Amino acid sequence: MSAAWVKLALLSHGVAIDPSFSAWFTGQAGAVRRRNFYNSPVWDPHEIGSIPQEIRLATHGPPVTVAVNVYGDDEWKLSASEGGPQVDNRRLGVSWAVDLVDDLECLRTSPALAETANLYGGSALSFFSPRACYFFADSTQCRFCSLAGTAAETSYVNRLTSTQVRNAVAAVLAHPQAADRVNQVMIVGGNERGLDAGFARHVSLVRAAAEAIDAAGLTGEVSVHLVTMPPRDLDLVKELGAVPGVHCGFNLEAWDPAIFERIAPGKAADYGHAPILAALERLVEVVGEYRAHSILIAGLEPPSSTLDGAAALAAMGVSPIINAFHSDVHSAIGLKVRPSYGHLAQVAAGLSELYEAYPIRPYWKGCGRNALDFEASHGMFAGEPPALGGAR
Numbered sequence: 001m002s003a004a005w006v007k008l009a010l011l012s013h014g015v016a017i018d019p020s021f022s023a024w025f026t027g028q029a030g031a032v033r034r035r036n037f038y039n040s041p042v043w044d045p046h047e048i049g050s051i052p053q054e055i056r057l058a059t060h061g062p063p064v065t066v067a068v069n070v071y072g073d074d075e076w077k078l079s080a081s082e083g084g085p086q087v088d089n090r091r092l093g094v095s096w097a098v099d100l101v102d103d104l105e106c107l108r109t110s111p112a113l114a115e116t117a118n119l120y121g122g123s124a125l126s127f128f129s130p131r132a133c134y135f136f137a138d139s140t141q142c143r144f145c146s147l148a149g150t151a152a153e154t155s156y157v158n159r160l161t162s163t164q165v166r167n168a169v170a171a172v173l174a175h176p177q178a179a180d181r182v183n184q185v186m187i188v189g190g191n192e193r194g195l196d197a198g199f200a201r202h203v204s205l206v207r208a209a210a211e212a213i214d215a216a217g218l219t220g221e222v223s224v225h226l227v228t229m230p231p232r233d234l235d236l237v238k239e240l241g242a243v244p245g246v247h248c249g250f251n252l253e254a255w256d257p258a259i260f261e262r263i264a265p266g267k268a269a270d271y272g273h274a275p276i277l278a279a280l281e282r283l284v285e286v287v288g289e290y291r292a293h294s295i296l297i298a299g300l301e302p303p304s305s306t307l308d309g310a311a312a313l314a315a316m317g318v319s320p321i322i323n324a325f326h327s328d329v330h331s332a333i334g335l336k337v338r339p340s341y342g343h344l345a346q347v348a349a350g351l352s353e354l355y356e357a358y359p360i361r362p363y364w365k366g367c368g369r370n371a372l373d374f375e376a377s378h379g380m381f382a383g384e385p386p387a388l389g390g391a392r
Helices: 003-013 019-026 105-109 111-116 147-152 162-173 176-181 195-215 234-242 257-263 265-270 273-287 303-316 341-357 373-377
Strands: 054-057 064-067 077-081 084-089 094-100 118-120 124-128 184-188 223-227 247-249 292-298 318-324
Touching (some): 003 094, 003 341, 019 084, 054 084, 105 111, 105 162, 111 162, 124 162, 162 176, 162 195, 195 234, 247 273, 257 265, 257 273, 273 292, 273 303, 273 318, 292 303, 292 341, 303 318, 303 341, 318 341, 318 373, 341 373
Parallel strands (some): 124 184, 223 247, 247 292
Antiparallel strands (some): 054 094, 077 084, 118 124
């Protein structure tokens, strides 16, 4: 059985934290702790103490990185024994060894760096700016988004400057350990009401990151990845053309236009589904085929709709990003919706077929903790899905 199928089960059910793991994890000083930087996945009111941001399922092949989302469902449990940590499903008789992701020493020892950047999935140096979104001010935020709640609970810088990003990337890549581990720089954030100005600001951060990567002699080894709203003036997209190897995504969230309107009301009213597709076409022209991306969230529309959208995007030269919907205490949807294992397995199998038919590329290089793309690109969802569905 491939570790990728276990990942789908964990994304569906989440994972409970056994006291044995909590006791063991206390002594793992180097591991990445869950920080309230992107979302708050802990739903169990009895869960206390720090938890890992993600785990990696032990495998001899490419990394299988999984988010540690604690939903209060104890179907799968993260525990520890003399042999180390593992995830177990006693009902199914499944036990799988896991590895922790170590944080970068420079992020552990520099509070200033840690407030600017985050290590995502073990290999992406990520920057979140701005930590605000005008859709929340209008009460039209994406219904799955937790940005307002998480931003309110932290003191991280709201809007980063290009100088801050350039200096942070340079500082991290100056450490030999980081240079060996970081394979991409990721820039994402909320949306400014002036979409053209917001896009231009994001492009400035992309350029700053690329300059630091070039100065470190790592162009071609470390790529820059941006997810943002498209500008209203699509001529601005050409500014990305000067950044070598850049990946950029304009996210549709759902393929069905009616579902898109329901889960992303601000995007629907202020931009629209068809205009985002037009912006993606322009993006392909500028950055090249399959370095343009768009997220479709598995679990917020039927699997067939997600797969129809992924196929249509691939035919356009856009690499689809398939993220499993993960519930968040701060989002409008909350815990009302969680995809079943069977739902995710159907999407994963279809996505694998797309990777055989098109030269699409994963957005995340083995660090997408809620994404299915990297595993699909390596054929890990081949064959019949094992029976890991459980009660969901």
